Structures are given as structure tokens and as C-alpha cells.
Amino acid sequence: MTTDAAAISGGTAAEIADSVRGLVERGHLSPGDALPPVRALAEQLGVNRNTAVAAYRVLARSGVVVSQGRAGTRVARRSRVPQEGFADAGSLRDVGTGNPDPHLIPDLGPALAAAAGRHVLYGEPTIDRDLLAWAREWMAPDVPADAEQLRLTLTSGAVDAVERLLAQALQRDDTVALEDPCFLASIHLAQLGGYRAVPVPVDAEGMTVDGLRDALAQGVRAVVCTPRAQNPTGASLSARRAAALREVMSAHPYVLVVQDDYYSYLSRQPFHSIVGPEHQRWALVRSVSKFAGPDMCLAVTACDADTASRLEMRLSPGTTWVSHLLQRITHSVMTDEAALGLIDQAGAHYAKRNAGFAALLTEQGLPTVAGDGMSLWVGLPVSARAVAERMTRRGWLVRTGDDFRLEQTEEPSRHLRLTVHDLGDEDAATLVADLVEAVHEAG
Numbered sequence: 254m255t256t257d258a259a260a261i262s263g264g265t266a267a268e269i270a271d272s273v274r275g276l277v278e279r280g281h282l283s284p285g286d287a288l289p290p291v292r293a294l295a296e297q298l299g300v301n302r303n304t305a306v307a308a309y310r311v312l313a314r315s316g317v318v319v320s321q322g323r324a325g326t327r328v329a330r331r332s333r334v335p336q337e338g339f340a341d342a343g344s345l346r347d348v349g350t351g352n353p354d355p356h357l358i359p360d361l362g363p364a365l366a367a368a369a370g371r372h373v374l375y376g377e378p379t380i381d382r383d384l385l386a387w388a389r390e391w392m393a394p395d396v397p398a399d400a401e402q403l404r405l406t407l408t409s410g411a412v413d414a415v416e417r418l419l420a421q422a423l424q425r426d427d428t429v430a431l432e433d434p435c436f437l438a439s440i441h442l443a444q445l446g447g448y449r450a451v452p453v454p455v456d457a458e459g460m461t462v463d464g465l466r467d468a469l470a471q472g473v474r475a476v477v478c479t480p481r482a483q484n485p486t487g488a489s490l491s492a493r494r495a496a497a498l499r500e501v502m503s504a505h506p507y508v509l510v511v512q513d514d515y516y517s518y519l520s521r522q523p524f525h526s527i528v529g530p531e532h533q534r535w536a537l538v539r540s541v542s543k544f545a546g547p548d549m550c551l552a553v554t555a556c557d558a559d560t561a562s563r564l565e566m567r568l569s570p571g572t573t574w575v576s577h578l579l580q581r582i583t584h585s586v587m588t589d590e591a592a593l594g595l596i597d598q599a600g601a602h603y604a605k606r607n608a609g610f611a612a613l614l615t616e617q618g619l620p621t622v623a624g625d626g627m628s629l630w631v632g633l634p635v636s637a638r639a640v641a642e643r644m645t646r647r648g649w650l651v652r653t654g655d656d657f658r659l660e661q662t663e664e665p666s667r668h669l670r671l672t673v674h675d676l677g678d679e680d681a682a683t684l685v686a687d688l689v690e691a692v693h694e695a696g
Contacts, residue, residue: 261289264300269308274317277328288318288326310426316444345645348684349652350672351484351627357599358546359592364585373577379565380407381580387587392555395514396537397530404561407575410550411515411540412438415477416446418536418554421563422475422509423448430468430476432460434657434668436484436513439477452659455483457622459490460527462497469501475509476502478527482516485657485670487607487624495525502527509534509560518544518593519600522625536560541583543627544596551575551583603627606674613685619692628672630654631688635695636665643691649684 260276263269276282288309289297295305309326312318319329380388385405393400408414415438419429425447431439433452443450451473453464460478468476478498481489490498502510510528517524517539528535540552554564586592604623611623614631621631633640637653644651654666673681 261294261298263298263308264304266304266307266311269294269298269300269305270311270317273308273312277317282328284328286328288328290325344648345650346648346680347650348671348673348676349628349650349669351670352547352672353543353627354599354602354675355546357595357602358544359586359589359595361546361549361582361586364582364589367585368578368581370581379574380405381577381584384580384584387584388553391517391539392537392553395524395526396555397526397528397532397535398555398557403555404558406554406556406561406564407580408552408554408564409575410542411513411538411552412442413550414536414538414540414552414554415439415511415513416442417564418509418511418538418556418560419446419448419475419477421560422534427475428468428471428473430465430473431659432477432479432483433464433659434485434654435659436479437656440657440659450659455486455488457488457624458494459483459488460494460498462494462501465498466501469505469508473508475511476527477511477513479513479515480524480526481514481520481522482624482626484515484626485628485654485668486630487626487628489520489522489625490525490527492523492525495527498527499529502532503529506531506533509536511536511538513538515540516543516626518596519603520625521600521604533557534560541587544599545583545586549579549583551579603674606676610671610673610676610681610685613681614688617685617689619689627674628670631669631671633667633669633692635667635692637667637669638665639695640669640688640691643694644687647687647691649687 260281261269262272273288291302291305291309295302309318316329318326388405389400389403392405393403396403408417419442423429423446426449428449428451429443430453431443431450432455434455451468451471453468454461459480465476483489502508510532512526512528514524514537534557536554536556538552538554541549556564607623607629611621611629614621619631621629623629638655641651641653652670654668654670657670658666673684676684
């Protein structure tokens with residue numbers, strides 16, 4: 254169905270966009286309905302073609318419509334947004350969660366008991382003194398700032414930190430460089446913030462140099478990079494790649510660079526920064542959720558003085574500070590030798606199980622290299638969707654690479670992200686056999 258251009262009104266891009274949004278909300282436009290071509294709409298309303306283009310762009314950024322190239326612009330269909338760690342598995346065995354092993358998360362019982370001490374009142378420092386000292390030691394070696402002058406802030410997890418960092422640096426319709434394939438939360442943040450995401454390809458050594466250079470040429474105002482255990486690929490920056498990226502960034506010292514080192518304590522790889530000593534706008538984010546538990550929503554952010562001041566304004570006592578009880582629990586866990594030993598054991602376990610599963614796949618004709626992180630990025634010779642459908646018939650729920658694409662294309666993904674570290678040897682062998690059969694059937 255195509256909408257009559259006369260039903261849309263307005264003389265500016267904002268007015269036209271509001272008119273279309275109203276038609277959708279009142280049910281006069283339904284998901285899948287085609288909007289008038291830009292030229293036809295501009296002529297009908299007596300506006301410049303660029304005004305109509307801008308209106309459709311606003312609608313696309315807010316998710317009201319989708320552009321389908323030669324097929325035109327249509328009202329977006331309401332589909333569920335993929336979430337990390339969640340899927341309606343039903344009776345299926347879910348191997349796409351990206352979750353840690355609960356048996357390898359430190360027991361919080363002793364820390365909970367020790368956290369209940371002096372009450373914290375309005376107007377007090379937002380960071381607990383003991384946690385601040387520990388966090389400073391954790392962050393200082395990896396940022397271009399003097400340890401004594403290092404500015405730290407706390408947020409409710411890494412996603413919260415990245416959202417706040419982008420919000421203080423960008424306005425709606427500003428561009429941000431994101432890795433492609435991309436962590437689901439980063440995709441959501443760009444959509445909700447109304448930012449235009451510019452994809453930067455990722456290979457075995459992390460974010461590519463040419464991809465970053467192209468994104469900067471398009472005028473991006475921020476770059477979000479995962480230096481280790483990139484989700485979903487598992488790639489970590491090599492020293493060589495990080496140096497090359499720093500060289501590219503050196504010509505753009507005022508572009509905000511956010512490095513999300515979410516896997517830190519669990520990583521088997523060294524940290525390499527893409528921020529040089531002269532860069533002016535930067536942030537390093539490290540959360541504790543992957544090793545202290547997903548419900549431990551706390552992240553430490555180290556950033557330049559100007560960015561730190563902007564963040565602190567939004568995280569003052571009485572508004573959105575991170576609970577001091579949570580801070581004390583975190584400090585207790587991260588300074589306990591037994592807990593640190595378990596965290597190190599967890600990192601080794603994830604790496605060993607992923608490497609073993611990758612070897613099984615390779616032996617069966619599906620060459621796979623285990624990167625860093627909770628999951629495996631498995632390349633396929635056929636459509637991942639076709640394989641996923643066949644895996645459900647065998648009792649498995651897998652996650653295709655389509656969910657992690659920054660820009661959807663007609664060509665289906667040929668990757669699966671599998672979380673297999675909690676499978677026993679027998680289940681792992683069964684999953685490999687079923688996957689090989691599904692690939693053969695889909696070929």
C-alpha cells in the first residue's frame with residue numbers, strides 16, 4: 254500500500270516528520286506501507302527536495318521508517334530488538350547467550366556482609382575512598398595521564414558509561430564510528446541516541462586501519478573501540494595494529510575515542526591502546542560484570558579532564574551516583590586473593606574450552622580460530638540463517654551474525670556466535686556433529 258502524499262503535511266523537515274509520525278501513531282499508516290517518493294512529496298508540499306530528504310532521514314533515525322533503496326521508504330515493521338544474553342529458547346539448548354559460567358563467579362556472600370557499614374549521605378564523594386585507590390591502580394598504567402591527576406568516574410556498567418560519554422559529546426544526527434560486526438548494546442545506543450553509525454570493519458587484529466581512516470574522513474565525532482575480546486568476533490588489537498590506529502587518530506586529536514575494555518581481568522591478551530599521548534578527548538571504560546557477575550553493574554571510566562567534568566555533572570550525589578554498597582562489594586571482591594584466583598581460573602577456562610571446540614570444528618571441515626572472550630565466532634560456507642533453522646530441529650538455539658551487523662544487507666551473514674564454554678565433552682561433540690550436518694544440508 255502507498256500513502257497518498259496529500260495525507261502528509263508540513264513545510265519544514267521537522268513538521269513533515271511529525272506529520273508522518275502522527276499518521277503512524279493513529280493507525281493511518283501501517284508497518285510495511287510505502288511512503289511517497291521524495292520528489293513526489295516535495296512537489297506536493299511545495300518544499301525543496303532536500304527538505305523531504307531530511308524529513309525521511311529524521312524518521313529513519315528514530316526508527317519510524319526504513320529506507321529500502323530502489324524499493325523506496327516504508328513504515329518500519331515492529332520487530333523485537335535482539336538482546337545480549339536473552340533469547341526465547343523454549344525447549345532448545347541455548348548456545349548463543351554470551352553469559353559467564355555462574356560457577357566461576359566469586360561468591361558475594363562475604364562481601365555483602367562486609368559492605369554494610371557507615372551510611373552514606375547526600376553531598377559526600379561519589380566514589381568510595383578504598384575503591385578509588387584500587388581503581389586508580391587498575392586504570393593508570395593504560396591511559397595517557399599522570400596517575401596523580403587521573404580523573405575517574407563510576408557508572409552503572411560499561412553500557413551506561415558509553416551512553417553517557419556519547420551523549421556529552423554528540424548531538425542527534427552526529428556520526429559515530431562503531432566496529433562492524435558490533436556489540437549489540439552499541440548498536441542500540443546509536444539507534445536510541447539518533448546518531449549515524451559509521452561501520453569500521455574488524456579483522457583478526459581488531460578494528461581495521463583503512464576502516465577507521467574512512468570513518469574519520471566522513472567526519473565522525475566519536476570512535477568506540479574494543480581493544481580486547483571484541484564482541485562478537487573475539488578479536489584483540491595487536492601491538493602493530495594499535496600503533497597504526499594511533500597514527501591515524503593523531504591527525505584528529507579532538508575526536509572522542511572510547512575504549513571499552515569490558516573483558517579486562519579475564520582476557521588472555523595484553524592491552525594495547527589506540528590513544529596516543531597527545532590525544533585530547535579519550536575515555537577508557539572497564540566494568541566488573543563479566544567476572545564479578547552481570548548484576549554487578551559497576552564500571553570505572555578514566556578520561557580526559559574536560560570529559561570527566563561533563564560526566565561528573567551527571568553523576569552527582571542525589572541523582573545517579575553508583576551505590577556505595579555496590580562499590581564496597583566490588584572492592585571487597587577485587588582485593589580478595591581467592592576471588593582473584595577464581596577470576597583468573599575463569600579466564601583460562603573460557604580460553605581452553607573455546608580453543609578445544611574450535612579445534613573440533615576445524616577437524617570436521619569448518620576452520621575456526623578461537624579469539625578472546627566468552628564466545629566463538631564461527632565462519633560458515635553457507636547462510637547462517639539456513640544453518641540456524643536446521644539447528645533448531647536438532648534441539649539447539651544458535652545466534653547468527655545478522656544480529657551483530659551494523660548495517661543490514663540483503664546478503665545473509667555467514668557467521669554464528671556460539672557460547673560453548675559450559676558444554677561437557679559429550680555435548681560439545683554432539684553440537685559439532687549437528688552443526689556439520691546442518692551446514693551440509695544448507696549447502
